[in-house]
Amino acid sequence: MMKILMLGWELPPHNSGGLGVACFNLAKALARQGVNIEFVVPYDADHPDANFMKILPATHLDPIYRYGGGSYASMNVLEELIPSVDKEVLVSIREIQKQYCDYVDKYLKNHRPDVVHAHDWLTYEAGIIAKKGHNVPLIAHVHATEFDRAGMHSGNPLIHEIEYEGLMMADRIIAVSETTKRIIHDKYRIPLSKIDVVYNSLDENYDKGNYCFDEKTYRYIESLKQSGHTIISTVGRFTIQKGLPNLMRAAALAISKNPKLIFIFAGDGEERNELINMAAELGIAKNVIFTGFIRGKKLRDIYTLADIFVMSSVSEPFGLTALEAAHHGDVLILTNQSGVSEIIWSALKYDFWDKQKLADEILAVANNSALKESLQENVQNEYRKISWNQVAKKCLKIYNRIIKHKRNH
């Protein structure tokens, strides 16, 4: 039986974003294919749905600390979340990473996995220890690079360095899209032949469960829809990566031609005040709704209410929210710089800087029912195209290739 040691930073229900969901689904699908998985996380907590693998806690910390007070989330956020906490306990993310590395190092003295599979820069140092110190083949899985997070500018130099070293040391690299593969090649000079593209898929449980849309909850938006308004939504962190100021400018352009457009900005982040201010300055504040950070049912409600979902990212390694929106029947408008646009054809696309084209596309969907219905119907046949089982099969192929290669040398 093949033994894989996965190095991750979060798993549901202790996740803050898509990374944990992707790791969880991948591990589950691999386990179904008969792979023995041990998954290291940087905290100690229960994972009631993860009984298909063994979870190894690298520290005794509560999950809330996993992003530390360092570069990832601000110390203030943590203090707000848990005001009673003793500041001394707020260890930095670097400190957690060090403990994580020590744990992996110690663990590998007594265990012998076939492959170590590390997810994103947070775990690359531990991956390098496995490779250098214990001669275990290393796969670096790139869900996002620091260039993506920094909106394609340079980000934190330390993170760039760790990312670069991890990518150099890895036997193979898995990128979540061709876009990401390109970035890894262009920015870190890694040969394209070392990188495989394995797309993500929609969460397997996404269409299960008992989600049910209650029309009475959103009387205001429903009444706008009935009076002929088109609802356009976007979901995500309000950071430079997401290209939201351009979406706001496109909104103003589109509204100048068709005032019956409502834009819902769902999410939160450091650009929030700038965006609110922009809406006011562009004179479209009445057409823009800010929901704050939402998840779960409320997030699904937004997808359901919306006619159009816009992914305006400057750089988006994959873009799972687009598949969620498609599931709820939205027309998709995606930037060409998003990974998901590589596998979805029934969508309108644009380059992230081209606000006039985005406005054009929004107006075209709002004004043509034939276009709107065609896009809605056709994307339904597409968004499930890639299943987690296929993803697992691709990973398995990569594992086998590495193991064989190692045996031959």
Next chain:
Amino acid sequence: MRAICLYLHIHQPIRYREYSIFDVANDSNYYNDHYDSRQSNERIFKKVANKSYRPMLNLLENNMQRFPEFKVSFSITGTWLEQAERWAPELIAQIDRMVKSGQAEIVGETYYHSLAYFYNLDEFNDQVLMHSQKIERLFGVTPKVFRNTEFAYNDSLAKWADEKGYKGILAEGWDKILGWRSPNHVYRPAGCENIKLLLKNYRLSDDIAFRFSNRAWAEWPLTVPKYTDWINMDCLRGNLINLFMDFETFGEHQWEDTGIFNFMNAFIPDWLSKYENKFVTVSEACDLYEPADEISMPDTITWADTERDLSAWLSNKMQVSAMQELYNLRDQILSTNDGQLIADWRYLTTSDHPYSMCTKYWNDGDVHAYFSAYASPYESFMYFMNVLRDIEFRIKK
């Protein structure tokens, strides 16, 4: 006697540019994009002229000069002629020389390469007349044989052509219609008095047009002796071989480096070297043979795809709505008597436009097999509707 009827279709659409909703009522330039753009008609025309029109017309003319028995039929759309007049008038002069020599015949069709027959019979008649007048003006001849856009054919179209006095009409030789009959005969369309039906021998045509360069094809590479053998075998089913294809087969669909020009250059003299073999034009084919049988095609048959129907042009919601909205404007457009406005509207009737909105193969993700001037069928529809909006605005002005 065994005859090859070689018929080549010459067409380029006039593509609309990525026409923004913000251009509507501000800028009515739909068709002239800057040279490097994806939809630049000038760039595309000049490219295909260099790769295909020029070398193939030279090849044909050379062979006509060497062999007086070598003959070709062309159908040439009005939108191609307009572009050739602007960017490569020498091509028209060259075709004119071939027509004057009596070795080339021009086939009639709609000026705008449209599917107007299925939407508005008056518009269809107007466009056929416009085409015929253009051909007379440029080449001094009147088309005697008709082909409809995309070979879209049915019994009622044949009746129309019969009443208009055409000598013949062209269609696809589709097995489902022919049954045991062979496309290598001349037929009489059901319910018609005089007109004759010429059917494309799609196997032998597609060997050249589609399979010639396909290395996965068991018969690759296609050589002249092999192809001649196949034709000889096929002649057992009838002595008229109708090779109907796009002119761009030579040089654009099959690039020069596939050997397509060398193949044709060798094939023509080789075929004529046997005393019983000849080439005929479409009119000559009609004159030469009596109808072998009557053929009825109540449903529309085209020369496209495995379905041989109109679904690539007129099936999805976007195509249906775009064409509906387009033809709905006809009366208002004509009543303006504004020549430029009428022409701008008519350019939109070209069948390439609804074809670029086809989503049949789009979801497969096989975009490489999909050739279009637009990033997606959805974008094509979007720009088409924006152009139509501006045209509507101009009517009301």
